Amino acid sequence: MKSILILGAGLSASSLIRYLLKNAASENWHLRIVDQDRDLVLKKIGDSPYATALSFNALVSEERMPEIEKADLVISMLPARFHVEVAKDCLKLKKHLITPSYVSSEMKSLHEEAKKEKLIFLNEIGVDPGIDHMSAMKIIHEVQASNGTISSFKSFCGGLIAPDSDNNPWGYKITWNPKNVVLAGQGGLSSFKRNKEFKYIPYHQLFRRIDKINIEGYGDFEGYPNRDSLSYQSVYGLNEIETIYRGTLRRPTYCEAWDVFVQLGMTDHVLPLTHSENLSPRTFLNAFLAYHPTKTVEEKFKDFLGSHRIHLFGHFEFLGFFDAKPMNGPAGATAAELLELIITEKWRLAPQDKDMLVMHHQFEYTKDQQKYRIESSMVSIGEDPVYTAMSNTVGLPVAIASKMILKGMINEYGVLLPVNKAIYQPILEELEALGIVFNDKHYEIQ
Amino acid sequence: MKSILILGAGLSASSLIRYLLKNAASENWHLRIVDQDRDLVLKKIGDSPYATALSFNALVSEERMPEIEKADLVISMLPARFHVEVAKDCLKLKKHLITPSYVSSEMKSLHEEAKKEKLIFLNEIGVDPGIDHMSAMKIIHEVQASNGTISSFKSFCGGLIAPDSDNNPWGYKITWNPKNVVLAGQGGLSSFKRNKEFKYIPYHQLFRRIDKINIEGYGDFEGYPNRDSLSYQSVYGLNEIETIYRGTLRRPTYCEAWDVFVQLGMTDHVLPLTHSENLSPRTFLNAFLAYHPTKTVEEKFKDFLGSHRIHLFGHFEFLGFFDAKPMNGPAGATAAELLELIITEKWRLAPQDKDMLVMHHQFEYTKDQQKYRIESSMVSIGEDPVYTAMSNTVGLPVAIASKMILKGMINEYGVLLPVNKAIYQPILEELEALGIVFNDKHYEIQ
Numbered sequence: 068m069k070s071i072l073i074l075g076a077g078l079s080a081s082s083l084i085r086y087l088l089k090n091a092a093s094e095n096w097h098l099r100i101v102d103q104d105r106d107l108v109l110k111k112i113g114d115s116p117y118a119t120a121l122s123f124n125a126l127v128s129e130e131r132m133p134e135i136e137k138a139d140l141v142i143s144m145l146p147a148r149f150h151v152e153v154a155k156d157c158l159k160l161k162k163h164l165i166t167p168s169y170v171s172s173e174m175k176s177l178h179e180e181a182k183k184e185k186l187i188f189l190n191e192i193g194v195d196p197g198i199d200h201m202s203a204m205k206i207i208h209e210v211q212a213s214n215g216t217i218s219s220f221k222s223f224c225g226g227l228i229a230p231d232s233d234n235n236p237w238g239y240k241i242t243w244n245p246k247n248v249v250l251a252g253q254g255g256l257s258s259f260k261r262n263k264e265f266k267y268i269p270y271h272q273l274f275r276r277i278d279k280i281n282i283e284g285y286g287d288f289e290g291y292p293n294r295d296s297l298s299y300q301s302v303y304g305l306n307e308i309e310t311i312y313r314g315t316l317r318r319p320t321y322c323e324a325w326d327v328f329v330q331l332g333m334t335d336h337v338l339p340l341t342h343s344e345n346l347s348p349r350t351f352l353n354a355f356l357a358y359h360p361t362k363t364v365e366e367k368f369k370d371f372l373g374s375h376r377i378h379l380f381g382h383f384e385f386l387g388f389f390d391a392k393p394m395n396g397p398a399g400a401t402a403a404e405l406l407e408l409i410i411t412e413k414w415r416l417a418p419q420d421k422d423m424l425v426m427h428h429q430f431e432y433t434k435d436q437q438k439y440r441i442e443s444s445m446v447s448i449g450e451d452p453v454y455t456a457m458s459n460t461v462g463l464p465v466a467i468a469s470k471m472i473l474k475g476m477i478n479e480y481g482v483l484l485p486v487n488k489a490i491y492q493p494i495l496e497e498l499e500a501l502g503i504v505f506n507d508k509h510y511e512i513q
Numbered sequence: 514m515k516s517i518l519i520l521g522a523g524l525s526a527s528s529l530i531r532y533l534l535k536n537a538a539s540e541n542w543h544l545r546i547v548d549q550d551r552d553l554v555l556k557k558i559g560d561s562p563y564a565t566a567l568s569f570n571a572l573v574s575e576e577r578m579p580e581i582e583k584a585d586l587v588i589s590m591l592p593a594r595f596h597v598e599v600a601k602d603c604l605k606l607k608k609h610l611i612t613p614s615y616v617s618s619e620m621k622s623l624h625e626e627a628k629k630e631k632l633i634f635l636n637e638i639g640v641d642p643g644i645d646h647m648s649a650m651k652i653i654h655e656v657q658a659s660n661g662t663i664s665s666f667k668s669f670c671g672g673l674i675a676p677d678s679d680n681n682p683w684g685y686k687i688t689w690n691p692k693n694v695v696l697a698g699q700g701g702l703s704s705f706k707r708n709k710e711f712k713y714i715p716y717h718q719l720f721r722r723i724d725k726i727n728i729e730g731y732g733d734f735e736g737y738p739n740r741d742s743l744s745y746q747s748v749y750g751l752n753e754i755e756t757i758y759r760g761t762l763r764r765p766t767y768c769e770a771w772d773v774f775v776q777l778g779m780t781d782h783v784l785p786l787t788h789s790e791n792l793s794p795r796t797f798l799n800a801f802l803a804y805h806p807t808k809t810v811e812e813k814f815k816d817f818l819g820s821h822r823i824h825l826f827g828h829f830e831f832l833g834f835f836d837a838k839p840m841n842g843p844a845g846a847t848a849a850e851l852l853e854l855i856i857t858e859k860w861r862l863a864p865q866d867k868d869m870l871v872m873h874h875q876f877e878y879t880k881d882q883q884k885y886r887i888e889s890s891m892v893s894i895g896e897d898p899v900y901t902a903m904s905n906t907v908g909l910p911v912a913i914a915s916k917m918i919l920k921g922m923i924n925e926y927g928v929l930l931p932v933n934k935a936i937y938q939p940i941l942e943e944l945e946a947l948g949i950v951f952n953d954k955h956y957e958i959q
Binding site: 254255256258261262264265266267268269270271272276297329330331332335337338340341342353354355357358360402 | 700701702704707708710711712713714715716717718722743775776777778781783784786787788799800801803804806848
């Protein structure tokens with residue numbers, strides 16, 4: 068019997084656990100799942116005889132080491148910053164490890180040691196990063212195998228709300244960490260490459276530089292630039308590419324309206340606001356509008372929007388920004404913290420709401436002097452509030468990769484990403500069988 | 514004989530040293546001046562028998578302690594972050610201390626101990642902070658003594674170039690730390706109070722929210738908001754004030770043109786630019802302009818400026834932004850670092866250039882139901898490249914305060930600012946005799 072240790076049973080672990088339990092009998096697996104909240108684990112494993120719920124602090128090495136020792140494979144679903152410490156324990160105890168998160172430079176530095184021990188430390192195998200890598204590499208390898216040269220790669224991903232649950236002017240609800248929604252794009256310039264030129268965009272221009280995208284059957288989307296598009300050049304082996312760009316997807320009007328917060332300064336996460344505990348949404352907004360001796364907040368805000376953005380007024384009414392009732396925010400809160408309070412309440416998922424994960428790649432390549440274009444799109448709709456699109460798209464590739472490791476199907480070692488065919492092909496095929504399907508369109512460019 | 518120890522003999526110490534030497538004979542003082550660069554000290558003391566040039570690392574406690582022990586007064590002209598460590602040594606050895614810099618919270622925490630020992634740790638006694646505190650407090654106290662209530666205080670300061678040396682389109686040259694010029698306003702929201710409302714401005718709007726100011730005989734200036742205007746409320750005892758605002762002065766068109774860098778993202782100090790060592794001013798600028806298949810950098814930049822800002826084109830031509838010659842900047846440089854390279858070269862002071870320090874306060878107050886306005890302005894022009902306006906306005910108040918301490922004229926103890934009349938009045942009077950004069954205008958508001 069093979070023992071799988073899962074550290075962390077939060078939101079994104081649901082679909083992972085379900086898949087592993089479903090295959091536990093036939094594969095002869097037993098799951099040991101740790102979370103501070105043992106009830107959460109019990110809810111997810113039901114009465115399955117193939118899993119044991121544990122409760123200890125998985126962030127503490129001494130507490131998790133005895134459990135890692137018993138395992139054949141460790142899956143860390145902890146917050147990303149803790150993966151490296153888990154990896155070090157896995158190195159000591161010679162255990163394979165999977166994490167869905169970005170490889171840190173510290174994690175990368177364990178590569179040689181892990182390789183020497185013939186250990187697999189597989190990372191970036193959820194969604195953005197994960198399915199995006201795999202689906203892109205599949206097309207890149209196919210083009211290269213046919214002697215095509217890729218000149219342009221643009222890729223977009225977004226965690227959104229399903230069309231049937233989309234009933235607010237923003238076309239958006241909180242399906243993931245609301246703090247990340249508020250801080251998106253902050254912390255320095257965004258960079259990408261356009262026709263061989265490196266280009267940089269400051270934060271306050273980010274939500275104005277949008278790409279428009281249509282996905283058949285799902286309508287229109289807009290993409291704003293991610294912070295770092297350049298590092299994907301080396302990950303994907305595309306150092307000579309002329310254009311590389313990654314963006315985040317939202318529904319139309321979202322970026323234009325969010326830009327209003329950016330322009331006003333209401334996403335700032337540095338300065339604690341004076342008397343933040345007394346602010347209402349109305350006085351919070353007013354603190355970012357220029358003073359006027361007689362005009363109301365509504366009038367000053369309309370002046371700020373101007374005629375070209377006046378159609379967005381309802382977006383802010385929907386969020387309750389003209390309400391004078393105090394928010395009861397904490398003292399010393401930053402604008403970003405107050406904004407997070409507001410959107411967490413107003414963009415809350417209703418019990419029947421379903422989320423939606425959208426991914427879209429655009430390639431341009433040349434073959435025999437002819438230019439071609441490929442568009443590849445994937446839309447995944449959540450099943451319910453537990454088995455969300457986010458949980459499925461993060462958890463299922465992790466689960467399939469787990470199966471492959473335990474069955475000895477992976478013969479690379481060290482700190483890995485799923486960019487080689489031997490890894491991504493079986494995973495993409497099984498994802499397709501599970502309903503996570505890419506729809507590719509091929510065009511000749513005239 | 515009284516011994517004065519000066520730590521650091523950089524730019525702003527010149528006028529300080531000259532004043533103290535001039536008075537050394539009559540006051541029976543001897544100066545001991547330390548700098549890593551002993552030649553710098555020798556140049557500033559000439560053949561005066563009243564000063565000794567020392568060379569050791571004043572940043573190291575063990576090296577400076579024996580010298581502090583010999584002194585009656587220590588003046589720290591070191592970079593601001595080192596003052597606290599000097600203060601701790603002064604506490605141990607029971608010596609008075611003067612620094613021209615902002616009081617850090619760590620410095621503030623030494624107050625009770627210093628007070629108990631009857632030591633004077635006098636800070637913020639140069640210019641901005643320093644002369645601004647003293648000249649503002651003088652007027653605030655006068656208004657309050659006449660039973661007036663101050664409703665509004667706006668204050669501006671700028672280190673600029675003298676009118677005779679002003680020969681570039683920006684009306685600006687580097688008279689101080691160029692890094693601070695590039696980073697000005699960054700790091701979070703700027704805050705102030707307007708008619709009882711707390712207001713916040715994000716960095717990318719800062720150079721658009723300008724006040725226009727005219728100073729008789731010196732023409733027009735523009736002020737952009739400082740990061741923190743609110744903390745002055747408590748320092749000045751004006752917690753109930755309706756409007757409080759502090760700004761930095763520049764000549765007209767500077768803010769509008771600098772805003773172009775801000776809007777493009779060229780002041781970012783976070784992201785290292787790809788191949789920064791190969792960039793020319795031209796390719797550096799181009800990296801921040803949207804891609805166009807055929808337009809030149811000049812054309813794209815003109816498009817970015819638009820017709821309402823096209824009059825600024827010459828500002829950027831002056832800075833050489835259309836030159837294709839590599840800058841030989843360092844690898845891994847941020848945009849802010851490259852911009853600093855450019856302005857340091859193009860805004861360099863010529864040998865005959867003189868700098869100019871401008872300060873301007875605006876008060877509004879009510880007395881017997883009548884509203885009044887006071888405008889108080891000071892302009893100081895540098896003498897030459899050594900005795901600059903910056904050196905005079907920083908060094909002279911420090912020097913006068915030194916005299917007062919050594920003559921026993923200050924009877925407050927602890928960590929002090931020059932906000933009490935007993936300190937600021939003699940200093941302002943002597944500054945006036947030395948040519949640093951405030952010109953006040955009083956108006957009735959109709």
